[in-house]
Amino acid sequence: MTMRPLPSNLKHINLILAAGxxxxxxxxxxTLVLIFSLAAILFPFLTALxxxxxxxxxxxxxxxxxxxxxxxxxxxxxxxxxxxxSVDRFRGIDEIDRIVPRIVGRAYLQERTVAIVGMPGGAVxxxxxxxxxxxxxxxxxxxxxxxxxxxxxxxxxVKFYMPINRWKRFTVAGxxxxxxxxxxxxxxxxxxxxxxxxxxxxxxxxxxxxxxxxRQSPVVSVYLQNENQKDxxxxxxxxxxxxxxxxxxxxxxAGVFTVFYLAAFALAIPLIxxxxxxxxxxxxxxxxxxxxxxxxxxxxxxxxxWENVYVSVLSACxxxxxxxxxxxxxxxFMIAQFFVAEPGLMPxxxxxxxxxxxxxxxxxxxxxxLTMTGSLYNTWRMAAxxxxxxxx
Amino acid sequence: MxxxxxxxxxxxxxxxxxxxxxxxxxEALRHVTISVAKGQSVIIRGASGSGKSTLLRLLGFLxxxxxxxxxxxxxxxxGFSEExxxxxxxxxxxxxxxxxxxLPRMAAWxxxxxxxxxxxxxxxxRLRRASALLDQLGLHDRIYHRPEEMSGGEQQRLAMARAxxxxxxxLLADEPTSNIDADSARKALEILAGLRSRGCTIVMxxxxxxxxxxxxxxxxxxxxxxxxxxx
Amino acid sequence: MGGKKGASLRGSLASSGFKLTIAAAAAxxxxxxxxxxxxxxxxxxxxxxxxxxxQRTVGGLGMGSAATPAWxxxxxxxxxxxxxxxxxxxxxxxxxxxxxxxxxxxxxRELAREDLEIIRVGP
Numbered sequence: 001m002t003m004r005p006l007p008s009n010l011k012h013i014n015l016i017l018a019a020g021x022x023x024x025x026x027x028x029x030x031t032l033v034l035i036f037s038l039a040a041i042l043f044p045f046l047t048a049l050x051x052x053x054x055x056x057x058x059x060x061x062x063x064x065x066x067x068x069x070x071x072x073x074x075x076x077x078x079x080x081x082x083x084x085x086s087v088d089r090f091r092g093i094d095e096i097d098r099i100v101p102r103i104v105g106r107a108y109l110q111e112r113t114v115a116i117v118g119m120p121g122g123a124v125x126x127x128x129x130x131x132x133x134x135x136x137x138x139x140x141x142x143x144x145x146x147x148x149x150x151x152x153x154x155x156x157x158v159k160f161y162m163p164i165n166r167w168k169r170f171t172v173a174g175x176x177x178x179x180x181x182x183x184x185x186x187x188x189x190x191x192x193x194x195x196x197x198x199x200x201x202x203x204x205x206x207x208x209x210x211x212x213x214x215r216q217s218p219v220v221s222v223y224l225q226n227e228n229q230k231d232x233x234x235x236x237x238x239x240x241x242x243x244x245x246x247x248x249x250x251x252x253x254a255g256v257f258t259v260f261y262l263a264a265f266a267l268a269i270p271l272i273x274x275x276x277x278x279x280x281x282x283x284x285x286x287x288x289x290x291x292x293x294x295x296x297x298x299x300x301x302x303x304x305x306w307e308n309v310y311v312s313v314l315s316a317c318x319x320x321x322x323x324x325x326x327x328x329x330x331x332x333f334m335i336a337q338f339f340v341a342e343p344g345l346m347p348x349x350x351x352x353x354x355x356x357x358x359x360x361x362x363x364x365x366x367x368x369x370l371t372m373t374g375s376l377y378n379t380w381r382m383a384a385x386x387x388x389x390x391x392x
Numbered sequence: 393m394x395x396x397x398x399x400x401x402x403x404x405x406x407x408x409x410x411x412x413x414x415x416x417x418x419e420a421l422r423h424v425t426i427s428v429a430k431g432q433s434v435i436i437r438g439a440s441g442s443g444k445s446t447l448l449r450l451l452g453f454l455x456x457x458x459x460x461x462x463x464x465x466x467x468x469x470x471g472f473s474e475e476x477x478x479x480x481x482x483x484x485x486x487x488x489x490x491x492x493x494x495l496p497r498m499a500a501w502x503x504x505x506x507x508x509x510x511x512x513x514x515x516x517x518r519l520r521r522a523s524a525l526l527d528q529l530g531l532h533d534r535i536y537h538r539p540e541e542m543s544g545g546e547q548q549r550l551a552m553a554r555a556x557x558x559x560x561x562x563l564l565a566d567e568p569t570s571n572i573d574a575d576s577a578r579k580a581l582e583i584l585a586g587l588r589s590r591g592c593t594i595v596m597x598x599x600x601x602x603x604x605x606x607x608x609x610x611x612x613x614x615x616x617x618x619x620x621x622x623x
Numbered sequence: 624m625g626g627k628k629g630a631s632l633r634g635s636l637a638s639s640g641f642k643l644t645i646a647a648a649a650a651x652x653x654x655x656x657x658x659x660x661x662x663x664x665x666x667x668x669x670x671x672x673x674x675x676x677x678q679r680t681v682g683g684l685g686m687g688s689a690a691t692p693a694w695x696x697x698x699x700x701x702x703x704x705x706x707x708x709x710x711x712x713x714x715x716x717x718x719x720x721x722x723x724x725x726x727x728x729x730x731x732r733e734l735a736r737e738d739l740e741i742i743r744v745g746p
Contacts, residue, residue, distance in 0.1 A: 115691065147690075292487055295510050313650065
């Protein structure tokens with residue numbers, strides 16, 4: 001009795017289920033080991049890319065919410081402070097909404113470098129402060145980052161000074177919430193006058209923040225470049241320029257990281273070869289038997305392919321879940337320090353992270369590529385050979 | 393290409409040489425011609441190493457001859473692609489291996505019906521067909537057992553079930569009684585005899601002289617040193 | 624002819640395969656849910672507005688993968704310092720911090736100051 005051909009989708013379903021049966025029914029332990037091994041290889045990759053995406057998001061906000069232009073002095077090609085009177089050079093430009101001088105510097109607080117930001121007035125919204133603090137109201141008051149507050153006990157009301165200027169005393173008025181971004185964690189925010197006194201640069205600013213009126217940035221840019229023809233020269237960075245490089249910078253870094261990871265990944269290939277090749281003699285004979293009873297080469301290949309797909313999906317998902325837990329429950333313990341320049345096994349601020357689909361899909365593709373490398377060629381070689389050879 | 397409309401399967405002047413290394417070759421078959429008509433049952437006998445298994449593999453398209461031609465149902469299949477031979481194997485030929493070649497960690501019914509998987513046969517239909525066949529072969533208590541949990545005789549019958557699941561026109565059995573006890577061998581011969589009475593073409597390779605009378609083959613070929621010898 | 628009475632598909636390879644398929648689909652769903660949860664967390668109104676408010680307060684601060692301005696400001700925020708001057712430090716061998724080695728947003732240019740004039744002399 002000859003079988004009538006049945007719909008081909010049933011055939012494919014059978015082959016997919018056969019692949020799953022091989023993994024879960026016949027070799028469950030080996031399958032588990034393979035999945036966990038792959039997940040262990042993929043998990044740092046996903047964790048790192050998620051941190052990169054998290055920093056990218058926060059950086060984007062920094063760019064979008066910052067000024068349209070950053071103007072600083074020029075000293076032999078490096079940034080230099082400029083006098084507050086420089087503001088007068090730009091006052092005549094109608095398309096400018098406002099100009100804000102700023103001092104940004106760094107100093108040491110005990111052994112730690114901290115960022116100092118001084119802005120005119122020092123106004124800070126209360127919503128970004130943790131409970132118990134308040135905005136700056138008096139001279140000498142500062143808002144500190146959450147890490148500094150925790151590490152050095154700088155709670156509201158505490159007075160301190162910094163080695164850079166022992167005569168300048170500060171009082172903590174409030175503490176930035178850790179939701180503000182990673183750059184708030186080690187920041188000391190004060191008034192422009194206080195920053196000028198701290199750094200002994202009264203009447204100076206490290207940069208001028210120029211905010212253009214809506215849609216007037218291109219016009220302001222031209223004015224600024226014209227103004228820059230005169231002496232003394234200054235350095236200008238525009239939001240548009242920063243934006244164009246910002247995206248490319250992150251993608252380039254992520255790309256470089258991925259390439260390096262692939263190279264390291266290659267070291268995992270021998271491990272995967274061993275794991276997927278376990279029982280390779282048995283598998284060879286099995287393929288020979290299947291061919292002998294009428295399985296086509298493509299049928300055998302399809303089963304091998306779906307086995308790899310199953311393993312890749314499960315390992316990528318497991319790696320993502322592990323990365324998620326590692327970031328959100330363990331705050332990137334041990335791993336975050338390699339991707340955010342913050343000393344210590346456990347960062348003392350919430351590690352920024354975003355789990356977006358592309359890295360997850362990339363992890364799946366990596367796992368698939370690795371398992372295919374380990375098995376598909378050999379499977380094809382066996383399946384395409386005459387059964388008598390493989391059955392020997 | 394010629395045709396031989398009377399033969400189910402035919403090997404015409406086939407030779408098979410195995411190249412073991414640059415210097416060493418083994419001529420497993422030399423100018424062998426054998427023809428098996430439809431419905432015929434044939435025994436190929438010979439000592440170990442005479443080329444019986446090689447000849448059987450050529451007749452079942454598990455291997456290709458180094459020289460000569462193979463015909464199946466009148467058609468010269470020597471130049472057929474592996475996929476075409478696979479299709480014919482799947483539809484028309486059942487092969488029982490000397491060492492059974494059952495798939496480990498797979499239930500008996502799954503082993504028996506493994507050739508139905510790529511045909512898209514539903515699982516419950518595969519189970520039904522395999523259960524019926526295993527029942528006929530006296531394995532109704534072993535349907536869910538794995539080969540490693542079965543005796544030699546049971547494995548032999550399971551291997552037969554796998555070969556018979558698609559009701560092949562041609563059954564090739566390589567030493568079907570060599571690895572089992574006498575009682576199991578008798579049962580296996582009964583099964584083969586039953587198939588013969590239903591018109592199945594059977595080619596059996598064996599070195600067991602005592603087998604000939606119980607089986608009552610239509611023809612007996614004697615192989616020695618890769619060549620056919622007069623019986 | 625009928626088969627064994629009450630023949631069961633439980634424990635068959637196909638049923639194991641089916642269970643694995645369900646497990647894989649479930650794992651994929653869990654992954655999607657985790658990403659959605661993360662997205663809602665990252666996109667939560669209060670967090671985004673806190674970050675936005677902070678950045679507006681400080682005039683846009685921070686872009687690199689450094690939470691503190693250790694060593695130099697370059698990898699903390701390239702807008703503050705886009706030139707790596709660590710090679711001028713007196714430490715032999717230096718620390719290989721450079722735009723290409725550290726910052727995640729590297730090499731941000733400034734608006735060019737076009738003041739170069741080429742004076743041609745001769746016929």
